[in-house]
Amino acid sequence: MAHKSRILIKGGKVVNEECSERADVYVEDGIIQAVGLDLQTPAGTRVIDARGNLILPGGIDTHTHMELAFMGTVAVDDFYTGTKAAVAGGTTMILDFVIPQKGASLLEAYERWRNTADRKVCCDYSLHVAVTWWDESVKREMETLVQEKGVNSFKMFLAYKNVFMLSDHELYSAFSHCKDIGAIAQVHAENGDLIAEGAKKMLSLGITGPEGHELCRPEEVEAEATQRAITIAHSVNCPLYVVHVMSKSAAKVVASARRNGRVVFGEPIAAGLGTDGTHYWNKDWAHAAGFVMGPPLRPDPSTPGYLMDLLANDDLSVTGTDNCTFSVCQKALGKDDFTKIPNGVNGVEDRMSVIWEKGVGDLSQDPPPGRGL
Structure with a gap:
């Protein structure tokens, strides 16, 4: 034996x-x-x-991007170093994202992610799959992923115009299909058209540094897209999961919808619970660029506490990290143009401790029941 x-x-x-x-x-x-x-x-x-x-039970990080090819480079955390960091921080399962390019097969992308991850992971993992374009073949592959591969969540982007972004009509079709096949729809909720126009405006004004990243995608751009996604999902009776809720405005939209009976879940992330967007104005460019992610951290210093309060109240539901790490050299791809700074921050190792420190507090006291871990 x-x-x-x-x-x-x-x-x-x-x-x-x-x-x-x-x-x-x-x-x-x-x-x-x-x-x-x-x-x-x-x-x-x-x-x-x-x-x-x-x-404590092992934590589950609901949102990671290990070794993701993005914005002209590849995230430095692979499935080995990333999951090793997760375990070191008390997280014993991650949910990563399969993100196919426009026009590419979802099934082939899924198998590629599996083949990459299976050889490297140090903990349990599962995969969400992104829908970055729409036609009948995507619809069929979603069904196959649910029925044969066990996938039950599909992410759609309202941002990253001309890269991943879907139109409202495509969102309606994708959400309807998620409902039909028993999957939950997820959204990156920012208005991609307004971001594109805002970025042009910032650059025309000579604003090229990391602060331009936040200025071209303010809170209302996130809140509008969040409300739009909730409205479309509700119209087809599809459960909705809003990834990386970063602002008070967007969080209020999610909380209001939940209180009105909408089936919607909001996910704040460790970075948004632990710090704020004032870093974008730091005089050290590398420091400021290190915090560039989408949606951005918000400069209102009361935002992390506000999000944590909503998490404690169950107005927001779970916490992820959006762990997508890039080195200083990689971030420097956008040294003279903030739109070229690879979007992403770390957090997979720190998530549990951030939630504990910000959400529970003094370890000498009896802990309240854990939420969102």
């Missing part, structure tokens, strides 16, 4: 969503077998003394 790995985590306080309680945790071959006091375990079980410590 193969040797089994047995671990007893003893004397800690177990924190679950519904409560926290003093309990031991018995793990066999990586699977939790029992939680309780005075557990009886086989001889030779390794015992970890957790007295004075908290025991």
Whole structure:
């Protein structure tokens, strides 16, 4: 018989969503077998003394982009380094995004992501699939992905004009099909047309630095797209998941919709819960560029606390990171034009600690039930 790995985590306080309680945790071959006091375990079980410590379930990062080819370069976190960082920070599962180019097969892109990830991952993972264009072949491939591959979430972009963005008519068709095949629709909610015009305006005014990134895509651009996506999804009775809710304005739209009975879920991310967009005006260009992501962090310093309060109230639902890391040299592709700065920040290792620090606080106190971890 193969040797089994047995671990007893003893004397800690177990924190679950519904409560926290003093309990031991018995793990066999990586699977939790029992939680309780005075557990009886086989001889030779390794015992970890957790007295004075908290025991949390492994976290799930709902939004990552490992080794994504984007804006003329490739994210530096691959599926090995990225998931290794996740585990180091207490996250034991990630959900990455398959993002096919316009005109490309969703199924072929999915298999390519799987082949890349399977050889490298250090933790559990699953995949969302993006719909970046629309015709009958995309519709058929979505059905195959649901029925044969277990995919149950598809992401649509209202931003990145001429790259990933869908029209309202295409969104209506995609949302309708998600409803028909039992999948949830996801959206990157920013008005791509207004961003394109805003970027032209900023550059014409001589604003080329990272601050231009936020100035050309203000809160109302995110809020408008969020409201539009919710309206379209509701018209076809399709559940909607809004990724990376970054502003108070967009968060209010999600919260209001939920309170009015709409089936919509909002996802703030670690960066948006942990800091704000004042960094874009830092005099050190590399520092400012390091925070460039879409949608941008908001310069209103009260935004992180506001988003955290809505997360605690269940007006926002889960937390991801949008982990899509680029080096200083890669960010420098946009040294003279902010529209060419690769969009993305880190966070997969820090998400759990950011939520704990900002959402729970003093570790000496009894923790409230965890939300969005």
